[in-house]
Amino acid sequence: MRLRQLFVIGLALSLLGIGVPAWSADDPRGCDDLMAADTPAYVVCRWMATPEEAAEIARFWLDDDGRNMRDSGPMNPIVIDCTEDGAQCATDSEGDGEMHDVGSPDVEGSEDGGEPECPTAEPCFVDPDEVTGAALKQAAETPAGQAVKAAAANGMRVWIDTELADDHQAGKLADTAKKIAALAAQPGVAGIRFSSGLGYNQTFATAEELDAFVLSAATTLRKLAPGKKLAVQTAVPALGCGADEECKKALTAKRPLPDPDRVGAWLAQGLVDQLSLDGGHFATEYATWGIDAATAQRNQWIQVRARAWDAYAQIAAEDTGFAAPGGSGLTAEQATKTITERVAAPLQDDAAETVTLWTRWQDAQGRVSRVSGEKWAANPTWDQLKKLTAVRARLATLYDPVTPEVDVATDLKSLSEIFGQLYVRTA
Template sequence: MRQFFSGVTRREAQFTAVGVGLALVVCMPLLAKADPGMIRGNGPADPGAEKALDVQRGDSCRELLPDDTPTHVVCRWLTPPQDAAEVAAFWAADDGANLEAAEPLSPTAASTVRPSRSATTSSISSPVPTASPVESMPPDADPSPSTAERPSTEAIKAARAAGLRVWVESDLADDYLAGSTRFRASVDALAETARQPGVIGVKFADNLAYSGFTSSDDVETFVQQTTAALRQAVPGKRLAIGVVVPELGCGAATACVTAMRAKAPLVTKKLVEGYIQAAAVEQVYVSNGLFASAYRQHRLRDPKTGAQQPITPAVATRAQWLNIKALGWDTLAQVSSREYGLAHGGSTAPWDEAQATAQLDTRIGTVIGLGVPTVTLWGHHAVDGGRTYRLFDADLANNPMWSQLIRQKLRERLSVVFDPRSTEVGIRQDIAALGKVAGEIFIVV
């Protein structure tokens, strides 16, 4: 940089600094009005509790990031518009002396602390009630290979006919904890299904370590052994895991972070990063849309008014994905969202057009707008706690949410989870209907 600036005259430096300042003052507020990647009509899911960012004032999102966020992470502005003139004046002062004296920043150590491989905890009980899909975790029960084989084969064929990218998935954690014999048989059965034509990948864990495991070492051993076995059994297939990290939705609310870590001590962000590294899979799906009532018990400061506001689903979603960007997990694998909050109980959806728009803006628009490549929708005729959850209405009838998804034409950004043993009408009919919105399907085996 010294060589570069030695060739720049003092007058050229002044013109450059003033030009940059004018660009920041005049152009950036205009550019900030466009928010590419968001679903049309994006707005808060809870208008009474949340307000849109004031782009003219350069609102920050620092209140959504915890204290240990790396300093290189910026939320919206390199320089807020109201500060741009002051920045330009600094560089132009004294005939550009500050600009001529500028040097590169000195290297700094990485600020992300790696998890200890010896971290352990006592046995964990599942603390989440089963009242609704946004509060509970999906069931882990897996059918025997002989029960799953025929429906899975039919579903794979139907998905290929509908032009869907096909994954197969099963949560092998319980099989691993049950012992080597059952684990080996389950891996072999999953691999056999994955060898069918058209299958591109295998997802072998969901909400990893939220329950069942008693130590982080055991979780890492599980993902390492499973990845190695599947690499050998189905070479060339993409591998994936699903994780849940409750504290990520807390933002900078330290009391919320503490409570979430106590609720699920084996899925803190540091430990989950260790699992992702140990697994060495191609894709990681982070659960979204859970713990809504737990988040609402905590407050974040509104950056404009200073008032305390509840952590609504919209706030939690944005905080989670800003935190994931800050953690840099996309350098370890492709990181996508698995959304649980759009499924409804009963025969018909509870939302009108406006409410459906708010839900989609919060749970899909915000996530895609923050650079997440895909969103997977859970809840197509999914039975949990004795209750059936749906994305459609009963018998594949459209509702305001599903109709909007069709109109938005986000097919290549959306995936769905499908259990061939639990359908609205039938395997082929259900998959054909799902294929109008999604370009990818995860078939539960």
């Protein structure tokens, strides 16, 4: 991330006509020889102090049994006597009012340095006034809670995937959010995705309603589930138009709520920590303007980079196109090509940091769409996905524990062979 920032800064300076000094090979402060041969040219190694200067600095402090270090002891502390006339001292500070040794527990039951102790069998960091112990226990026993436990046991990073938009509209967001917070407090949960298709579906009629929901949901969950990441999923069709103004105008009129500036504001305000962008519309939405799916995808990621959304949040690509009724019918060659275009490309374009693939879902009529064969049987697409071990941590999928393929334990063991992250759906 730091190298990317350095590169962007260097590029910006060059566009502004500001020169960046180049260090020659014989520069005594240069240390490029310590870097790998495939290090990009814009990454430069330079000693803050040469090895010789570092040795001199060390000798200065260590000679004569460290006399200079001892002589440089702490400055005279600033002491305030609260008994003096005119002195004002706070009387409502936290703590027990007693002195403690450095590193000793601040409160009974805490660990080194004052961190609250957290038994591995219990969830941590919840407000007992908001999420009770009974609620935590009840959440752990639900299908979603059991899926969280199984996923964590298989080394997967877990998100709770829920939909709070309807609850918000019905005035029930606070009650539902407490249940979600109890699930999110289970060990192994990194965050909560609180809405999908945000602004793209028909839940909200106006931009004001949409913004009010995002603010309310984020504020409520920050309070109930402190420390957990918050995510949303949507599609922003205008991003795929590239420089075609007619395309942007038409798609903005068609889908006015998921406006790029509005979505970017959610990120800049810190309301959302992860944004997943769906790509299901790439194949059909842009035909009128002669923009194919690959170009639309490329346009989107260029726009995302240009808007620097990744400076505020993690950006993810989401794809439902690998699954089909009964299982993927792609050949090995077709699967490789599709993975290259829709998994590798977003990652290599350096815009999306993770890719979420829908691997299984069941419609209202009970028909199941899968990527693998039935009961996780192998097929060419599943086999090709298994080869992506180098990017496992960047691959995610969704799982509904209410409608398992086999059972929760078997399902999550199979999914963990490909995916490093899991979105556990709630009823």
